[in-house]
Amino acid sequence: MSVIGEILVAFLFGSIVGLLVQRSRFCNTAALRDAILFKTYRNTEALLLAMMVLTIGFTTFITFGVGQTMKFDVGLNQVIGLFIFGIGMVLAGACTVSTWVKSGEGNVGAIWALLFTFIGMFLFSLLWSFDYWPPAPIAMTGEPNLETLQLGFANAETLQEKTGIPAIFFGLIQFAVLLFIYLKIQAKKTLKTTGDK
Amino acid sequence: MDFFKKSLDPRIALVAIAFFDIFLFLILGAWTVGGGETMMTGLAAELIIGDQINEIPFWQIVFPPDFGYWKIYISLGMLFGAFVGAKLSNEFFWRFPGSLSEWVMITIGGLMMGIGIRLAFVCNVSTFFGLTPQLNLGGYLSMTGIIVGAWVGSHIYKKVLGF
Numbered sequence: 001m002s003v004i005g006e007i008l009v010a011f012l013f014g015s016i017v018g019l020l021v022q023r024s025r026f027c028n029t030a031a032l033r034d035a036i037l038f039k040t041y042r043n044t045e046a047l048l049l050a051m052m053v054l055t056i057g058f059t060t061f062i063t064f065g066v067g068q069t070m071k072f073d074v075g076l077n078q079v080i081g082l083f084i085f086g087i088g089m090v091l092a093g094a095c096t097v098s099t100w101v102k103s104g105e106g107n108v109g110a111i112w113a114l115l116f117t118f119i120g121m122f123l124f125s126l127l128w129s130f131d132y133w134p135p136a137p138i139a140m141t142g143e144p145n146l147e148t149l150q151l152g153f154a155n156a157e158t159l160q161e162k163t164g165i166p167a168i169f170f171g172l173i174q175f176a177v178l179l180f181i182y183l184k185i186q187a188k189k190t191l192k193t194t195g196d197k
Numbered sequence: 198m199d200f201f202k203k204s205l206d207p208r209i210a211l212v213a214i215a216f217f218d219i220f221l222f223l224i225l226g227a228w229t230v231g232g233g234e235t236m237m238t239g240l241a242a243e244l245i246i247g248d249q250i251n252e253i254p255f256w257q258i259v260f261p262p263d264f265g266y267w268k269i270y271i272s273l274g275m276l277f278g279a280f281v282g283a284k285l286s287n288e289f290f291w292r293f294p295g296s297l298s299e300w301v302m303i304t305i306g307g308l309m310m311g312i313g314i315r316l317a318f319v320c321n322v323s324t325f326f327g328l329t330p331q332l333n334l335g336g337y338l339s340m341t342g343i344i345v346g347a348w349v350g351s352h353i354y355k356k357v358l359g360f
Binding site: 016 | 200201204205206207208209210211212213214215216217218219220221222223224225226227228229230231234235237238239241242253254255256258259260265267268269270271272273274275276277278279280281282283286288289290291292293294299300302303304305306307308309310311312313314315316317318319320321322323324325326327328329330331332333334335338339340341342343344345346347348349350351353354355
């Protein structure tokens, strides 16, 4: 696809997402924060449902070798990075999606959060330029490397290749786990409603 | 139109987004935000410091600034879509954080999000809507990090806002 084509598809996708998120007030931060602090699950349920659809959708196409999977080495930096991110998103009251969506609604706090996300990224780029860690995509090998705290690359595609079992099989297992959590939340809600009466 | 009068059930919104994300996965790759934001950071830095950006290896090796990077336009699309939605439903108005502690929390939170994304090569969107549904090991590592982080963050938030 041409660069212009890619830009148009991405912009169209983003616009639909922005509109749907604005109208539903979905927030990924709230999906985690509200479940932890208030035991309310409005956003958590939506997140779980989306993950169920995506797991089945992606692994079905991966089974047939179709689709563009994300390919890069992973390791300790994902755990530490998302730990820092997780604290940050709760403090900022918005994640990467809601900062853009709330900015579009005129929320100056969200614009401020975005600005500082950019500043944070720039500061990290300076730090990275000293130690070159985590490894840049061009330095990734796909194999575990203890020296750089990297575990290599593994996903539904590699699982299928190594085991000979179709990716969708593993997708169905993950779907079942997500469904189990979703049903647990439903049961908890029913219990709460009955208890209130 | 009813769509702009009542708020939409987030479950419906997110299932719809999931289907669009599968289409995007087939054409370009799954939904992600952090990469586009990094590219915007690079382009903004280039605009501000000019050629000096070439002295920072990160912007040479990992993210050479490029206006044609498709992920930038997902973010701009989200901004546009949300603006249209807010305008048509009369929900657009300028609002500001209410207290100094909120401003401080947003500033620190924003910085931590930026640093976290770059350290991990991943944001919350790619964690939940890309990597994990592709059964990528990185998705499980990221989910562990973000859940523990959100737990710690929630308790700080509770303490600062005092409820």
